[in-house]
Amino acid sequence: MARGTILLCLSLGLLAAANAVPFDFYYLVLKLIKLKRWIYLFLCTQWPGSICSDPCCMPKYGYPSEDFYIESFQAFDVSINKPIVRCRNSESFDIKKLDPIENSLKHYWSNINCPPTDGVDTWKSAWNSYGVCSGLKQLDYFEAALDLMKKAGVLVALSEQGINADMDMYSTEKIKWAVRQRIGVEPVVQCKDGPFVKRLDKIYLCVDTDAKTFIECPKLPATTCTEAACFQPFHNWMLNSTAAAAAFDSKILLPTDI
Numbered sequence: 055m056a057r058g059t060i061l062l063c064l065s066l067g068l069l070a071a072a073n074a075v076p077f078d079f080y081y082l083v084l085k086l087i088k089l090k091r092w093i094y095l096f097l098c099t100q101w102p103g104s105i106c107s108d109p110c111c112m113p114k115y116g117y118p119s120e121d122f123y124i125e126s127f128q129a130f131d132v133s134i135n136k137p138i139v140r141c142r143n144s145e146s147f148d149i150k151k152l153d154p155i156e157n158s159l160k161h162y163w164s165n166i167n168c169p170p171t172d173g174v175d176t177w178k179s180a181w182n183s184y185g186v187c188s189g190l191k192q193l194d195y196f197e198a199a200l201d202l203m204k205k206a207g208v209l210v211a212l213s214e215q216g217i218n219a220d221m222d223m224y225s226t227e228k229i230k231w232a233v234r235q236r237i238g239v240e241p242v243v244q245c246k247d248g249p250f251v252k253r254l255d256k257i258y259l260c261v262d263t264d265a266k267t268f269i270e271c272p273k274l275p276a277t278t279c280t281e282a283a284c285f286q287p288f289h290n291w292m293l294n295s296t297a298a299a300a301a302f303d304s305k306i307l308l309p310t311d312i
């Protein structure tokens with residue numbers, strides 16, 4: 055890649071010296087290089103309380119954290135307005151590489167959908183779909199997402215402004231504002247349809263390609279919320295553990311320690 059760019063610059067320089075190419079050509083090439091780079095990372099955080107408004111299940115490994123968790127972490131291409139998926143990558147998924155951060159993954163990269171799932175499947179699918187296109191090594195990809203999650207502290211951001219998971223209705227603008235107060239950028243707030251009202255479901259954050267810095271989203275996806283959303287409570291006892299025990303034949307499921 056770097057070598058390709060250097061070669062390209064060199065040949066452009068030579069062409070320029072020869073005065074053989076019209077200005078428009080350079081403009082086009084520069085624009086292409088820039089477009090190619092116009093990629094950012096997209097962190098989707100999920101509120102478990104919204105999942106549990108339908109049946110939700112305890113994962114095989116035990117209780118996740120009572121907090122927002124990572125739903126996905128994608129490289130997003132502005133020029134096509136889509137996540138980049140299934141890139142060629144020589145690093146195939148290896149759960150052993152995630153040993154140092156497995157506990158954090160269980161807490162903050164959970165999957166509480168029914169039927170119950172093993173975290174390994176969730177992380178493997180995340181790596182195979184999106185991680186391989188992130189430009190990061192496997193451990194770095196998951197670590198970066200967890201660090202961003204910690205840095206964002208979405209639940210803290212909300213509670214600092216008096217927005218709590220207490221079944222109350224909160225204005226969508228206030229939710230966005232609260233997140234901005236802590237993180238400094240505008241989030242995208244997504245809602246789920248309920249029987250009477252919309253429920254707070256996901257909060258998206260855009261991240262620079264350094265995988266460290268939150269940025270304003272280059273393009274805001276359409277919001278699925280109306281003026282206000284219900285912030286539903288979430289507690290671990292809401293997770294159906296019968297289903298997990300049946301699916302995995304495990305006798306005791308202990309809460310995982312932080």
Ligand SMILES: *[C@@H]1O[C@H](CO)[C@@H](O)[C@H](O)[C@H]1NC(C)=O
Pocket residue numbers: 109294295296297300
């Ligand atoms: C939990 O899951 C089991 C097995 O799928 C199901 O039979 C049971 O009705 C569920 N319990 C609740 C409270 O949803």
